[in-house]
Amino acid sequence: MAEQQNYRAPRGVADILPDDQTVWNAVKKTAINTARQFGYQQIDTPVFENTGLFRRGVGNETDIVQKEMYSFDDLGGESLTLRPEGTAPVCRSYIEHGMHNLPQPVRLYYIAPMFRYDRPQAGRYRQHHQFGCEAIGDSSPTIDAEIIEIGLRYITALGLSDVAVRINSIGDSETRTSYNDDLRNHYAKYANDLPKVDRDRLERAPLRLLDSKEPATQKLSADAPKSLDYLSDEAQNHWENLLVLLDGLKTAYPNFSYRTDHTLVRGLDYYNRTVFEFEPSTEGSQTSLFGGGRYDPLIGILGGNETPGVGFGSGIERIILETQRQESLDVAEPPRNAVMVHVGDNATIRAAQLAAELRNHGISVLMAPAGKSMRAQMRYANRANASYAIIIGNREIEQGVAAVKPLQFDGDQKTLSLNSATIANFIAPSE
RNA sequence: GUGGGCGUAGUGUAGCGGUUAACACGUCAGGUUGUGGCCCUGAAGAUCGAGGGUUCGAUUCCCUCCGUCCACCCCA
Known part of the structure:
Protein backbone atom coordinates (compact mmCIF):
# COMPACT_ATOMS: atom_id res chain seq x y z
CA MET A 1 0.00 0.00 0.00
CA ALA A 2 2.47 2.58 1.15
CA GLU A 3 4.74 3.83 -1.59
CA GLN A 4 8.31 2.93 -1.00
CA GLN A 5 10.24 6.10 -0.35
CA ASN A 6 13.95 6.40 -0.87
CA TYR A 7 15.14 9.05 1.50
CA ARG A 8 18.05 11.26 0.64
CA ALA A 9 19.69 13.95 2.66
CA PRO A 10 17.78 17.22 2.32
CA ARG A 11 18.97 19.74 -0.19
CA GLY A 12 22.19 21.51 0.61
CA VAL A 13 23.27 19.28 3.48
CA ALA A 14 25.80 16.50 3.38
CA ASP A 15 26.97 13.43 5.23
CA ILE A 16 30.55 13.52 6.36
CA LEU A 17 31.54 9.96 5.57
CA PRO A 18 34.27 7.92 7.26
CA ASP A 19 36.68 8.57 4.43
CA ASP A 20 36.15 12.32 4.82
CA GLN A 21 36.74 12.28 8.55
CA THR A 22 40.51 12.21 8.40
CA VAL A 23 40.57 15.53 6.57
CA TRP A 24 37.90 16.99 8.80
CA ASN A 25 39.71 15.95 11.91
CA ALA A 26 42.99 17.33 10.62
CA VAL A 27 41.39 20.70 9.89
CA LYS A 28 39.53 20.84 13.18
CA LYS A 29 42.66 19.90 15.07
CA THR A 30 44.57 22.66 13.32
CA ALA A 31 41.84 25.13 14.22
CA ILE A 32 41.81 24.10 17.86
CA ASN A 33 45.57 24.17 18.19
CA THR A 34 45.74 27.57 16.59
CA ALA A 35 43.05 29.06 18.80
CA ARG A 36 44.67 27.60 21.91
CA GLN A 37 48.01 29.02 20.95
CA PHE A 38 46.46 32.45 21.30
CA GLY A 39 44.81 31.60 24.60
CA TYR A 40 41.29 31.13 23.27
CA GLN A 41 38.97 28.76 25.09
CA GLN A 42 36.26 26.63 23.59
CA ILE A 43 32.61 27.53 23.89
CA ASP A 44 29.63 25.62 22.54
CA THR A 45 26.32 27.36 22.24
CA PRO A 46 23.01 25.71 21.35
CA VAL A 47 22.15 24.88 17.78
CA PHE A 48 19.00 26.98 18.07
CA GLU A 49 18.28 30.26 19.78
CA ASN A 50 15.37 32.61 20.15
CA THR A 51 14.68 34.16 16.79
CA GLY A 52 14.89 37.64 18.28
CA LEU A 53 18.58 37.18 19.06
CA PHE A 54 19.41 37.12 15.38
CA ARG A 55 16.85 39.71 14.33
CA ARG A 56 18.32 42.16 16.81
CA GLY A 57 21.92 41.04 16.60
CA VAL A 58 22.56 40.37 12.95
CA GLY A 59 20.12 43.07 11.88
CA ASN A 60 16.57 42.82 10.68
CA GLU A 61 17.33 44.23 7.26
CA THR A 62 20.20 41.89 6.43
CA ASP A 63 19.81 39.15 3.85
CA ILE A 64 20.54 36.56 6.50
CA VAL A 65 17.55 37.57 8.56
CA GLN A 66 15.31 38.50 5.65
CA LYS A 67 15.55 35.31 3.66
CA GLU A 68 18.02 32.79 4.97
CA MET A 69 16.97 31.77 8.46
CA TYR A 70 15.58 28.42 9.48
CA SER A 71 12.94 29.69 11.88
CA PHE A 72 10.14 27.67 13.40
CA ASP A 73 7.70 27.75 16.27
CA ASP A 74 8.20 25.08 18.88
CA LEU A 75 5.29 23.28 20.50
CA GLY A 76 5.04 26.01 23.10
CA GLY A 77 4.68 28.68 20.44
CA GLU A 78 8.17 30.06 20.88
CA SER A 79 9.90 31.26 17.71
CA LEU A 80 13.28 29.62 17.44
CA THR A 81 15.95 29.79 14.77
CA LEU A 82 18.72 27.43 13.77
CA ARG A 83 21.91 29.38 14.30
CA PRO A 84 22.91 31.14 11.04
CA GLU A 85 26.12 32.57 12.49
CA GLY A 86 28.18 32.29 15.63
CA THR A 87 28.86 35.76 16.97
CA ALA A 88 25.44 36.73 18.30
CA PRO A 89 25.04 33.51 20.32
CA VAL A 90 28.50 33.87 21.85
CA CYS A 91 27.72 37.44 22.84
CA ARG A 92 24.40 36.33 24.29
CA SER A 93 26.28 33.79 26.37
CA TYR A 94 28.82 36.41 27.43
CA ILE A 95 26.02 38.60 28.75
CA GLU A 96 23.98 35.77 30.24
CA HIS A 97 26.89 34.36 32.23
CA GLY A 98 28.31 37.65 33.38
CA MET A 99 31.59 37.11 31.61
CA HIS A 100 32.40 40.79 32.13
CA ASN A 101 33.50 39.60 35.56
CA LEU A 102 36.28 37.58 33.97
CA PRO A 103 39.60 39.13 33.03
CA GLN A 104 39.02 41.07 29.80
CA PRO A 105 39.15 40.41 26.98
CA VAL A 106 37.38 37.07 27.09
CA ARG A 107 38.79 34.96 24.29
CA LEU A 108 36.52 32.26 22.93
CA TYR A 109 36.52 29.86 19.98
CA TYR A 110 34.00 27.46 18.53
CA ILE A 111 33.64 24.93 15.76
CA ALA A 112 29.96 24.52 15.08
CA PRO A 113 27.35 23.95 12.39
CA MET A 114 25.56 26.96 10.94
CA PHE A 115 22.31 26.94 8.99
CA ARG A 116 21.24 29.21 6.18
CA TYR A 117 18.44 28.68 3.73
CA ASP A 118 20.34 29.50 0.59
CA ARG A 119 20.71 28.05 -2.85
CA PRO A 120 23.48 25.49 -2.56
CA GLN A 121 26.52 25.52 -4.80
CA ALA A 122 30.16 24.63 -4.47
CA GLY A 123 31.42 25.92 -1.15
CA ARG A 124 27.97 26.95 -0.01
CA TYR A 125 25.65 24.70 1.94
CA ARG A 126 22.50 24.97 3.99
CA GLN A 127 24.36 23.39 6.85
CA HIS A 128 27.99 24.31 7.01
CA HIS A 129 30.56 24.45 9.79
CA GLN A 130 32.47 27.40 11.02
CA PHE A 131 35.56 27.76 13.07
CA GLY A 132 35.29 31.11 14.78
CA CYS A 133 37.00 33.19 17.45
CA GLU A 134 35.59 36.07 19.44
CA ALA A 135 37.56 38.42 21.69
CA ILE A 136 35.18 40.39 23.86
CA GLY A 137 35.94 43.29 26.18
CA ASP A 138 38.90 45.05 24.61
CA SER A 139 38.67 47.94 22.19
CA SER A 140 42.38 48.09 21.40
CA PRO A 141 43.53 47.53 17.82
CA THR A 142 45.98 44.98 19.19
CA ILE A 143 43.03 42.61 19.44
CA ASP A 144 41.96 43.33 15.86
CA ALA A 145 45.49 42.46 14.82
CA GLU A 146 45.43 39.35 16.99
CA ILE A 147 42.25 38.09 15.34
CA ILE A 148 43.79 38.61 11.91
CA GLU A 149 46.96 36.90 13.06
CA ILE A 150 44.96 33.84 14.11
CA GLY A 151 43.76 33.67 10.53
CA LEU A 152 47.29 33.89 9.23
CA ARG A 153 48.53 31.18 11.51
CA TYR A 154 45.58 28.94 10.72
CA ILE A 155 46.02 29.33 6.97
CA THR A 156 49.74 28.79 7.29
CA ALA A 157 49.37 25.69 9.44
CA LEU A 158 47.05 24.24 6.81
CA GLY A 159 49.74 24.76 4.21
CA LEU A 160 47.64 27.18 2.19
CA SER A 161 49.33 29.78 0.09
CA ASP A 162 48.16 32.55 -2.21
CA VAL A 163 45.56 33.74 0.24
CA ALA A 164 44.89 37.44 -0.11
CA VAL A 165 43.97 39.51 2.93
CA ARG A 166 41.82 42.59 2.46
CA ILE A 167 40.92 45.00 5.23
CA ASN A 168 38.93 48.13 5.59
CA SER A 169 37.45 50.34 8.27
CA ILE A 170 33.80 51.20 7.94
CA GLY A 171 33.95 53.65 10.82
CA ASP A 172 31.60 54.08 13.73
CA SER A 173 27.84 54.31 13.62
CA GLU A 174 27.94 58.08 14.23
CA THR A 175 29.97 58.76 11.07
CA ARG A 176 28.27 56.04 9.05
CA THR A 177 25.13 58.13 8.54
CA SER A 178 26.83 60.99 6.79
CA TYR A 179 28.97 58.53 4.87
CA ASN A 180 25.89 56.66 3.69
CA ASP A 181 24.30 59.91 2.58
CA ASP A 182 27.30 60.94 0.55
CA LEU A 183 27.56 57.48 -0.92
CA ARG A 184 23.94 57.56 -1.92
CA ASN A 185 24.36 60.96 -3.52
CA HIS A 186 27.39 59.79 -5.43
CA TYR A 187 25.60 56.89 -7.04
CA ALA A 188 22.30 58.72 -7.36
CA LYS A 189 23.87 61.07 -9.91
CA TYR A 190 24.23 58.06 -12.21
CA ALA A 191 21.14 56.19 -11.06
CA ASN A 192 19.90 55.74 -14.60
CA ASP A 193 23.08 53.94 -15.60
CA LEU A 194 22.90 51.52 -12.70
CA PRO A 195 21.66 47.95 -13.20
CA LYS A 196 18.36 47.41 -11.45
CA VAL A 197 19.81 45.22 -8.69
CA ASP A 198 21.98 48.11 -7.71
CA ARG A 199 19.29 50.72 -8.10
CA ASP A 200 17.31 48.74 -5.53
CA ARG A 201 20.23 48.78 -3.16
CA LEU A 202 20.68 52.51 -3.45
CA GLU A 203 18.07 53.28 -0.81
CA ARG A 204 18.26 50.14 1.25
CA ALA A 205 21.97 49.50 1.60
CA PRO A 206 24.20 51.95 -0.24
CA LEU A 207 27.28 50.32 1.30
CA ARG A 208 26.57 47.22 -0.72
CA LEU A 209 26.98 49.09 -3.98
CA LEU A 210 30.66 49.21 -3.24
CA ASP A 211 31.22 45.48 -3.64
CA SER A 212 28.74 45.10 -6.48
CA LYS A 213 29.84 42.73 -9.22
CA GLU A 214 28.17 44.85 -11.90
CA PRO A 215 30.81 46.42 -14.15
CA ALA A 216 28.80 49.62 -14.54
CA THR A 217 28.64 50.01 -10.78
CA GLN A 218 32.24 49.03 -10.24
CA LYS A 219 33.29 51.84 -12.54
CA LEU A 220 31.44 54.29 -10.32
CA SER A 221 32.84 52.73 -7.17
CA ALA A 222 36.39 53.64 -8.08
CA ASP A 223 35.82 57.29 -7.26
CA ALA A 224 33.05 56.79 -4.73
CA PRO A 225 33.52 58.39 -1.32
CA LYS A 226 35.62 56.16 0.92
CA SER A 227 34.64 55.23 4.43
CA LEU A 228 38.24 55.77 5.45
CA ASP A 229 37.78 59.47 4.73
CA TYR A 230 34.89 59.67 7.17
CA LEU A 231 36.51 58.18 10.25
CA SER A 232 36.19 59.97 13.55
CA ASP A 233 39.48 60.88 15.18
CA GLU A 234 39.25 57.88 17.43
CA ALA A 235 38.42 55.49 14.62
CA GLN A 236 41.17 57.00 12.51
CA ASN A 237 43.63 56.48 15.33
CA HIS A 238 42.44 52.90 15.78
CA TRP A 239 42.85 52.25 12.07
CA GLU A 240 46.35 53.69 11.85
CA ASN A 241 47.51 51.72 14.86
CA LEU A 242 46.08 48.55 13.39
CA LEU A 243 48.06 49.03 10.20
CA VAL A 244 51.25 49.49 12.19
CA LEU A 245 50.54 46.31 14.11
CA LEU A 246 49.83 44.40 10.92
CA ASP A 247 53.07 45.60 9.38
CA GLY A 248 54.78 44.28 12.49
CA LEU A 249 53.50 40.78 11.70
CA LYS A 250 55.65 40.57 8.62
CA THR A 251 58.70 39.39 10.52
CA ALA A 252 56.85 36.39 11.90
CA TYR A 253 54.89 35.77 8.69
CA PRO A 254 57.26 36.57 5.84
CA ASN A 255 54.67 35.88 3.15
CA PHE A 256 52.01 38.05 4.74
CA SER A 257 50.72 41.05 2.90
CA TYR A 258 47.40 42.80 3.02
CA ARG A 259 45.55 45.28 0.93
CA THR A 260 43.24 47.95 2.18
CA ASP A 261 40.10 47.82 0.08
CA HIS A 262 37.56 50.59 0.47
CA THR A 263 34.95 48.48 -1.30
CA LEU A 264 35.08 45.79 1.39
CA VAL A 265 31.86 45.86 3.40
CA ARG A 266 30.11 43.13 5.26
CA GLY A 267 26.56 41.92 5.28
CA LEU A 268 25.97 41.85 9.00
CA ASP A 269 24.81 45.03 10.66
CA TYR A 270 26.78 44.73 13.85
CA TYR A 271 30.19 45.50 12.38
CA ASN A 272 31.99 48.76 12.95
CA ARG A 273 35.51 49.94 12.30
CA THR A 274 37.69 47.02 11.23
CA VAL A 275 36.42 44.50 8.69
CA PHE A 276 38.56 41.95 6.88
CA GLU A 277 38.36 39.00 4.56
CA PHE A 278 40.76 36.26 3.44
CA GLU A 279 40.31 34.75 0.04
CA PRO A 280 42.41 32.66 -2.31
CA SER A 281 43.82 34.55 -5.28
CA THR A 282 42.65 31.80 -7.61
CA GLU A 283 39.43 32.45 -9.52
CA GLY A 284 36.12 31.22 -8.24
CA SER A 285 33.03 32.62 -6.68
CA GLN A 286 32.54 31.23 -3.19
CA THR A 287 35.95 32.35 -2.17
CA SER A 288 35.73 33.93 1.22
CA LEU A 289 37.62 31.58 3.50
CA PHE A 290 37.77 33.69 6.58
CA GLY A 291 36.05 36.92 7.43
CA GLY A 292 35.07 39.09 10.31
CA GLY A 293 35.59 42.36 12.03
CA ARG A 294 34.93 44.48 15.02
CA TYR A 295 31.43 44.63 16.49
CA ASP A 296 31.54 47.12 19.34
CA PRO A 297 27.79 47.91 19.25
CA LEU A 298 26.59 44.31 19.40
CA ILE A 299 26.66 43.54 23.11
CA GLY A 300 24.81 46.77 23.80
CA ILE A 301 22.23 45.94 21.14
CA LEU A 302 21.68 42.60 22.82
CA GLY A 303 21.00 44.25 26.15
CA GLY A 304 24.40 44.05 27.80
CA ASN A 305 26.59 46.90 28.93
CA GLU A 306 28.47 48.55 26.08
CA THR A 307 31.31 46.10 25.50
CA PRO A 308 33.62 46.05 22.51
CA GLY A 309 34.30 42.88 20.58
CA VAL A 310 36.06 41.56 17.52
CA GLY A 311 36.06 38.17 15.85
CA PHE A 312 36.01 36.07 12.72
CA GLY A 313 34.29 33.09 11.17
CA SER A 314 35.84 30.63 8.79
CA GLY A 315 34.02 27.95 6.83
CA ILE A 316 35.45 24.48 7.36
CA GLU A 317 33.99 23.13 4.11
CA ARG A 318 35.56 25.92 2.11
CA ILE A 319 38.88 25.45 3.86
CA ILE A 320 38.79 21.76 2.99
CA LEU A 321 37.96 22.53 -0.63
CA GLU A 322 40.88 24.90 -0.78
CA THR A 323 43.35 22.50 0.85
CA GLN A 324 42.27 19.91 -1.69
CA ARG A 325 42.64 22.35 -4.55
CA GLN A 326 46.12 23.23 -3.35
CA GLU A 327 46.88 19.69 -2.21
CA SER A 328 48.28 21.28 0.90
CA LEU A 329 47.21 18.70 3.47
CA ASP A 330 48.67 15.25 3.48
CA VAL A 331 46.47 13.19 5.70
CA ALA A 332 46.47 9.43 5.88
CA GLU A 333 44.62 7.12 8.17
CA PRO A 334 47.18 5.44 10.43
CA PRO A 335 47.18 1.63 10.29
C1' G B 1 14.78 34.14 -5.73
C1' U B 2 17.11 34.45 -11.33
C1' G B 3 19.88 32.16 -15.50
C1' G B 4 22.73 27.94 -17.63
C1' G B 5 25.09 22.66 -17.72
C1' C B 6 24.31 17.83 -15.93
C1' G B 7 21.47 13.22 -13.60
C1' U B 8 23.14 5.36 -16.35
C1' A B 9 24.97 -0.55 -10.73
C1' G B 10 28.24 1.47 -4.15
C1' U B 11 31.90 4.88 -6.99
C1' G B 12 33.82 6.74 -11.79
C1' U B 13 32.46 6.35 -16.71
C1' A B 14 30.63 4.17 -21.96
C1' G B 15 26.44 3.67 -24.89
C1' C B 16 22.17 3.89 -28.40
C1' G B 17 15.11 5.47 -31.15
C1' G B 18 14.49 -1.25 -31.21
C1' U B 19 16.18 -8.18 -28.84
C1' U B 20 20.04 -10.36 -22.25
C1' A B 21 22.44 -1.63 -21.03
C1' A B 22 28.89 -2.11 -21.32
C1' C B 23 33.75 -1.18 -18.81
C1' A B 24 36.88 -0.09 -14.57
C1' C B 25 37.26 0.14 -9.34
C1' G B 26 34.75 -1.73 -5.20
C1' U B 27 31.80 -6.01 -2.88
C1' C B 28 31.20 -11.44 -2.36
C1' A B 29 32.99 -16.47 -3.55
C1' G B 30 36.77 -19.56 -5.55
C1' G B 31 42.06 -20.55 -7.59
C1' U B 32 43.00 -28.52 -3.62
C1' U B 33 45.48 -29.80 1.76
C1' G B 34 44.64 -23.34 7.43
C1' U B 35 47.49 -17.17 5.65
C1' G B 36 46.75 -10.98 2.88
C1' G B 37 48.79 -7.56 -0.80
C1' C B 38 49.90 -9.03 -7.44
C1' C B 39 47.42 -12.20 -10.82
C1' C B 40 43.30 -15.42 -12.67
C1' U B 41 38.02 -17.28 -12.64
C1' G B 42 33.06 -16.65 -11.30
C1' A B 43 28.82 -14.20 -8.91
C1' A B 44 25.75 -10.45 -7.02
C1' G B 45 24.52 -5.49 -7.99
C1' A B 46 20.96 -0.41 -12.49
C1' U B 47 12.75 -0.45 -12.57
C1' C B 48 19.18 4.06 -17.15
C1' G B 49 16.68 10.59 -10.96
C1' A B 50 10.82 10.83 -10.68
C1' G B 51 6.24 11.73 -13.31
C1' G B 52 3.99 12.79 -17.89
C1' G B 53 4.16 13.18 -23.33
C1' U B 54 5.83 12.08 -28.74
C1' U B 55 6.48 7.17 -31.13
C1' C B 56 4.79 0.69 -33.38
C1' G B 57 8.86 1.11 -29.66
C1' A B 58 12.72 5.52 -25.38
C1' U B 59 17.75 4.94 -21.11
C1' U B 60 18.29 7.63 -25.90
C1' C B 61 13.50 13.13 -28.32
C1' C B 62 10.03 16.91 -25.58
C1' C B 63 7.75 18.95 -20.91
C1' U B 64 7.33 19.28 -15.54
C1' C B 65 9.34 18.21 -10.89
C1' C B 66 13.44 16.76 -7.83
C1' G B 67 18.59 16.59 -7.19
C1' U B 68 23.43 18.24 -8.48
C1' C B 69 27.07 21.60 -10.50
C1' C B 70 28.19 26.61 -12.34
C1' A B 71 27.12 31.94 -12.59
C1' C B 72 24.16 35.84 -10.07
C1' C B 73 22.48 37.22 -5.16
C1' C B 74 24.60 36.56 -0.34
C1' C B 75 28.32 34.81 2.63
C1' A B 76 31.79 31.08 5.57
Missing part, protein backbone atom coordinates in the same frame (compact mmCIF):
# COMPACT_ATOMS: atom_id res chain seq x y z
CA ARG A 336 45.18 -0.25 12.85
CA ASN A 337 47.21 -2.42 15.15
CA ALA A 338 45.80 -5.85 14.57
CA VAL A 339 43.08 -7.94 13.03
CA MET A 340 42.10 -11.16 14.74
CA VAL A 341 41.85 -14.04 12.29
CA HIS A 342 40.03 -17.01 13.79
CA VAL A 343 38.84 -20.27 12.28
CA GLY A 344 36.77 -22.72 14.28
CA ASP A 345 34.25 -22.12 17.06
CA ASN A 346 36.73 -22.63 19.89
CA ALA A 347 39.23 -20.40 18.17
CA THR A 348 36.63 -17.67 17.74
CA ILE A 349 35.77 -17.70 21.42
CA ARG A 350 39.41 -17.61 22.44
CA ALA A 351 40.19 -14.92 19.87
CA ALA A 352 37.42 -12.66 21.16
CA GLN A 353 38.75 -13.10 24.67
CA LEU A 354 42.30 -12.31 23.58
CA ALA A 355 41.10 -9.25 21.66
CA ALA A 356 39.43 -7.91 24.79
CA GLU A 357 42.60 -8.44 26.80
CA LEU A 358 44.75 -6.80 24.15
CA ARG A 359 42.54 -3.72 24.22
CA ASN A 360 43.39 -3.48 27.93
CA HIS A 361 46.96 -3.06 26.72
CA GLY A 362 45.94 -0.12 24.57
CA ILE A 363 46.02 -2.04 21.33
CA SER A 364 43.26 -1.58 18.78
CA VAL A 365 41.99 -4.93 17.62
CA LEU A 366 39.51 -5.67 14.90
CA MET A 367 37.77 -9.02 14.65
CA ALA A 368 37.76 -10.52 11.18
CA PRO A 369 34.30 -11.71 10.15
CA ALA A 370 33.51 -14.99 11.85
CA GLY A 371 32.75 -18.12 9.89
CA LYS A 372 34.69 -17.14 6.81
CA SER A 373 37.66 -18.88 5.31
CA MET A 374 41.10 -18.02 6.52
CA ARG A 375 41.91 -16.58 3.11
CA ALA A 376 38.88 -14.32 3.29
CA GLN A 377 39.82 -13.19 6.78
CA MET A 378 43.38 -12.47 5.72
CA ARG A 379 42.10 -10.41 2.81
CA TYR A 380 39.91 -8.58 5.26
CA ALA A 381 42.93 -7.88 7.47
CA ASN A 382 44.77 -6.50 4.51
CA ARG A 383 41.92 -4.22 3.46
CA ALA A 384 41.55 -3.06 7.04
CA ASN A 385 45.05 -1.66 6.81
CA ALA A 386 46.22 -3.67 9.82
CA SER A 387 49.79 -3.85 11.00
CA TYR A 388 49.44 -7.42 12.20
CA ALA A 389 47.22 -10.40 11.72
CA ILE A 390 46.81 -12.50 14.83
CA ILE A 391 45.90 -15.96 13.61
CA ILE A 392 44.18 -18.50 15.79
CA GLY A 393 42.96 -21.84 14.44
CA ASN A 394 42.49 -25.25 15.93
CA ARG A 395 46.22 -25.96 15.76
CA GLU A 396 47.02 -22.87 17.79
CA ILE A 397 44.34 -23.69 20.33
CA GLU A 398 45.78 -27.18 20.83
CA GLN A 399 49.28 -25.82 21.29
CA GLY A 400 48.25 -22.76 23.32
CA VAL A 401 49.80 -20.33 20.87
CA ALA A 402 48.88 -17.63 18.38
CA ALA A 403 50.50 -16.91 15.05
CA VAL A 404 51.31 -13.23 14.63
CA LYS A 405 52.04 -12.08 11.12
CA PRO A 406 53.25 -8.61 10.18
CA LEU A 407 51.29 -7.21 7.24
CA GLN A 408 52.70 -3.75 6.76
CA PHE A 409 56.36 -4.63 6.48
CA ASP A 410 58.52 -7.62 5.67
CA GLY A 411 59.13 -10.02 8.48
CA ASP A 412 58.45 -13.58 9.47
CA GLN A 413 55.33 -14.79 11.10
CA LYS A 414 55.97 -15.54 14.76
CA THR A 415 54.43 -18.11 17.01
CA LEU A 416 53.80 -16.65 20.43
CA SER A 417 52.23 -18.19 23.47
CA LEU A 418 48.53 -17.45 23.73
CA ASN A 419 48.96 -14.78 26.35
CA SER A 420 47.86 -11.19 25.98
CA ALA A 421 50.88 -9.67 27.70
CA THR A 422 53.30 -11.52 25.46
CA ILE A 423 51.43 -10.62 22.30
CA ALA A 424 50.89 -7.02 23.37
CA ASN A 425 54.56 -6.69 24.04
CA PHE A 426 55.31 -7.89 20.52
CA ILE A 427 52.87 -5.47 18.92
CA ALA A 428 53.72 -1.88 19.72
CA PRO A 429 50.85 -0.20 21.52
CA SER A 430 49.02 2.50 19.58
CA GLU A 431 50.69 5.41 21.30
